[in-house]
Amino acid sequence: MTDKLLNHRAEGSTTAPPLLLGPSLGTSTVLWDTVAPELSATHRVVRWDLPGHGGSAADLIGPGATVGDLAVLVLALADALGIERFAYAGVSLGGAVGLHLAVHHPERVSALAAICSSAHFGGSQPWEKRAALVRREGLAGLAESANSRWFTPGFTVPELVADHRDADPGAYAACCDALAAFDLRDRLPDITVPTLLVAGREDPATPPAHLREIADAVPGSALVEIPGASHLAPAQCPQAVLIALRAHFSGGAKHGMEVRRQVLGDVHVDRAQARQTPFTARFQDFISRYAWGEIWTDPTLTRRERSMITLTALVAHGHYDELAMHVRAARRNGLTPEEIGAVLLQTAVYCGVPAANSAFATAQRVLAEEAEGTGG
Known part of the structure; x- marks a missing residue:
């Protein structure tokens, strides 16, 4: 691992309340292109790339990585930007990072939104198989099926599919290792920060039941289900996600x-x-x-x-x-x-x-x- 920071993009006033936005596996900051500029009207928005994705260096993580390792990188980024406490929203793996932060570093997180995410991602075996496949064959094959995993039929965001194809296979596989090892179900009642769960009704990767499981376990949390949204809800249904996040984070x-x-x-x-x-x-x-x-x-x-x-x-x-x-x-x-x-x-x-x-x-x-x- 190096001492380099995650690639990131900051928007909004530096005096506004900080809000960090985390990505899904295979995507980049492009995932938030429609939502982030709107949120920056009231927040200092910082969106970041996973290692080996977008502009982040691939050697920030290696084989056997955990969601905790990614959380450490996010905290290092926040520290470098002078951000002590922040609101956080993340999609899928990015949401898992937020859940980990809320459990293990509650003093750093003021509010949390987990979007199309889970406290566990279907067990370790599927992710171990995907990691082995990517290390052996690269990402071209997986990128071909990205639309069916991410969006409802007929919808796509070409830039995100290109990000998937261009990600570093080794770093992508390490992120799969992190998903394979992730299971925070027994710690969900320990989350005390205001928490919002956002589910896509048509999401095959993390169906609404996964978000309901978190909502049932986290005291005082709220659940929003977005009709017509699949796994990458901020890209497919940005207005619905924006309304939910504004209501949750601003309280204004x-x-x-x-x-x-x-x-x-x-x-x-x-x-x-x-x-x-x-x-x-x-x-x-x-x-x-x-x-x-x-x-x-x-x-x-x-x-x-x-x-x-x-x-x-x-x-x-x-x-x-x-x-x-x-x-x-x-x-x-x-x-x-x-x-x-x-x-x-x-x-x-x-x-x-x-x-x-x-x-x-x-x-x-x-x-x-x-x-x-x-x-x-």
Whole structure:
């Protein structure tokens, strides 16, 4: 083994929460091409290649390798990038690495998602046979059957099939050795990090039953099954995987909804939720996750200060319906009617008298309704 690092690709802000993405056997970072850029909007995403796959050196592992050996390489990569604790998602063998990390290095893992993976991969014999075959004949034959093992009929990702064909046979066989020796079933109850299991309904390699087995054993875990997905779900059904991972790793929508209710009130939020349709669902999620889950929760400014800024911005753009809502929110955030009036008077100087005039009329109506106990 050498002291070289796994080949990796990093995306997103270096100050964002780290998220490591692990690959399936025979693939590369290409597996995450559709999902990773989206996740990098909220996370520092680092996807890595298995030894002998993609850009990773083949001599990072050798015959008789274990999933624990791969986990050590992942931790070395995290250390080199200055990442102490990270969320982790992995597919198949990459998911097994995540399970190992959650059991043996829980202090390093903040949350885990295992996708189309297993706590055991059907016993050692099939993998020992595959390792021997690859060491004897190379990968050309296996690459020919990659589509049937990875995807439903009629679907393919040519770049991933090419990655399979171009992988180093020795390193690939060593990864097979790791899968042959892997069985974490008796340690699953020891996993304490928030855990999501994602199964492809059409996956022949790690069927949903394998993910259900993990979900049943890991306390507090959740299971999502994706219709129409086979073994490489992030490549075949990226949107479904993305939605599941966002909900699991950010927690922003849930926390954001709590803050949204605190500031705007249950009546308004319930009304907005009741009007939600499949067409507007992603926008509502965006509001809860980013506006309320990240901006309004940033401790740099108080809620009082954010209310004053919001009132000013709404007056400047003439959004008087929104202004009425945020006058009520400002009262919940502790502003007095006099302070609200002072903010609107400030807008007369910088946004114009006509805008302030309309704003005062809106605010006066809302404050009067509040005083009468009829405000919503």
